[in-house]
Amino acid sequence: MTTSAGVTLLMQHPLSPEEEDAFQRFCARSVDLTAEDTKRGREIRDAVIRLIEAQIGPRGLLIIRDEGFGAGSFGRKTQCQPLDDVDIYIVLNSGTVVMKQGVVTWYLEGNTPGPLETDLSLREEGWISAHQVLARFVTQLQSIVRLSSAADEIGPSDKGKSAFLRFGDLNVDVTPVMYAKNVRSEYGSDRYFMPQGHNMVWWKATNPKEDQRRLTELNQKHNGLVLPAVRMMKWWNTNRNQGRLKGIHLEVMVEHAFEQWRVPNLAQAVHACLFSLRDQVRAGCSDPTGLGPALDTNLDYKDRSDSFLALCIGLHAADDAVLRLLQGDTAGAIAAWRRIFPL
Numbered sequence: 001m002t003t004s005a006g007v008t009l010l011m012q013h014p015l016s017p018e019e020e021d022a023f024q025r026f027c028a029r030s031v032d033l034t035a036e037d038t039k040r041g042r043e044i045r046d047a048v049i050r051l052i053e054a055q056i057g058p059r060g061l062l063i064i065r066d067e068g069f070g071a072g073s074f075g076r077k078t079q080c081q082p083l084d085d086v087d088i089y090i091v092l093n094s095g096t097v098v099m100k101q102g103v104v105t106w107y108l109e110g111n112t113p114g115p116l117e118t119d120l121s122l123r124e125e126g127w128i129s130a131h132q133v134l135a136r137f138v139t140q141l142q143s144i145v146r147l148s149s150a151a152d153e154i155g156p157s158d159k160g161k162s163a164f165l166r167f168g169d170l171n172v173d174v175t176p177v178m179y180a181k182n183v184r185s186e187y188g189s190d191r192y193f194m195p196q197g198h199n200m201v202w203w204k205a206t207n208p209k210e211d212q213r214r215l216t217e218l219n220q221k222h223n224g225l226v227l228p229a230v231r232m233m234k235w236w237n238t239n240r241n242q243g244r245l246k247g248i249h250l251e252v253m254v255e256h257a258f259e260q261w262r263v264p265n266l267a268q269a270v271h272a273c274l275f276s277l278r279d280q281v282r283a284g285c286s287d288p289t290g291l292g293p294a295l296d297t298n299l300d301y302k303d304r305s306d307s308f309l310a311l312c313i314g315l316h317a318a319d320d321a322v323l324r325l326l327q328g329d330t331a332g333a334i335a336a337w338r339r340i341f342p343l
Contacts, residue, residue, distance in 0.1 A: 009323070010271055013267075013268045013322045014325045016325055018330045019334060019337070022267075022334050022337070022343040023265075023266045023270070023337075024266065025343070026341055027231070027266070030342070031080045031081060031231050031232060032080065032081070032228070033081060033083050037081075037082075038083075041079075041083050041086050042070075045070045045086050045172070048088060048165060048174065049070075049088060049090070053065050055144040061092060061133070061136055061176070062093035064092070064109060064179070067090075067179070068088060069089055070086065070087065070088055071088065071175075071208035071212075072086065072087030073085070073247055074086045075212060076212050078230045078234065080234045080238075084169060084171060085171050087172075087173045087208075088172060088173065088174045088175065089177050090137075090174060090175065091179045092110070092133070093109075093116075095108075095113045095116055095117045096117060099193055106180035108180050108193075109178075109179045109181065124201045125201065129201040130194075130195035130201055130202060131195065131200060133195070134156065134161075138155065138156045138163045141154060141174065142154045151172075152168065153165070159197045159198065160197040160198050160200075161175060161195050161196070162174055162194075176195070178193045178203070189207050189289060189290075191291055192205070192208070194206055205291040205292065206289070206291055206292060207289050207291055211251075211288075214288060215251065215255065225265070226254065226255070226269075229257075229266065229270060229273055230250070230251050230254045232266070232269075234250060236314065236340065236341070240314065241306070241307055241311075244306060244307050244310075245307055249295040252295055253285060257277065257280075260272070261275075274315040281307045282304065317336050317337060317339040318340075321333040
């Protein structure tokens with residue numbers, strides 16, 4: 001439903017230092033993580049990785065040292081306030097185990113024989129069970145973390161895909177994965193196999209490093225505007241759309257908006273996102289890594305429709321702001337934006 005009038009307004013969005021300053025102050029106050037929060041998140045993330053990699057191998061499941069990494073929105077720098085969640089991947093040493101997807105056999109990283117090959121209690125119906133491996137991982141994590149008094153609470157996550165550690169108001173999800181390097185371009189990117197969840201034996205392919213690489217490159221191409229625009233739209237989703245859209249779905253739609261438009265500042269970037277997402281949210285959104293199902297698979301009709309309406313409301317305010325700027329009414333433009341963001 002891209003209209004010529006809407007395109008005209010977006011293209012005519014004037015450069016307004018006052019409008020941009022209002023956006024920047026709002027981001028600093030209410031959207032972006034503080035330097036202290038970022039420092040705390042990184043310190044806890046790195047400390048957890050070091051603790052696990054130093055202890056868990058000798059105690060049971062073997063891991064590949066120095067391969068653990070941060071993922072999720074905090075890893076991609078798209079986390080907005082408050083800092084309440086950090087994601088970590090811990091790479092298991094898979095020995096000579098292979099993973100089959102259709103007709104393709106993936107040879108997993110790790111050359112030290114270990115429990116994934118030899119421990120039959122980790123198998124169900126002849127398969128290496130993601131559920132059993134995760135349960136073993138959680139048990140070992142509980143043992144080493146309790147010995148070090150490092151966390152307030154430890155256990156399996158509700159969806160059965162990872163373990164969690166609680167540090168006050170910060171949740172750290174730790175996911176054991178098996179890693180496969182891609183050796184043929186037609187098979188796409190490298191992949192990390194993580195538990196599918198819900199006590200199932202199956203593993204699913206993902207690649208958070210590919211998501212981060214793609215987003216970082218796009219952000220650099222657009223002079224650092226993509227990441228703050230993602231965080232602004234996440235604030236909008238939480239506060240104006242009742243969190244109906246999944247984070248990674250929202251991020252990829254913002255990426256598509258920047259592939260369509262070239263804008264010079266954050267106010268215009270948000271305007272472009274509202275314009276583009278209004279149309280995108282009613283269509284499918286495939287996983288850009290090609291490894292998983294469409295990112296909007298679990299978005300039901302009502303949430304999709306309500307998100308569309310919320311985007312229409314936001315776009316109307318953004319268009320009104322442009323009209324007021326064209327009339328020389330900067331204060332009126334900022335007042336129009338305040339119908340969405342408390343600038």
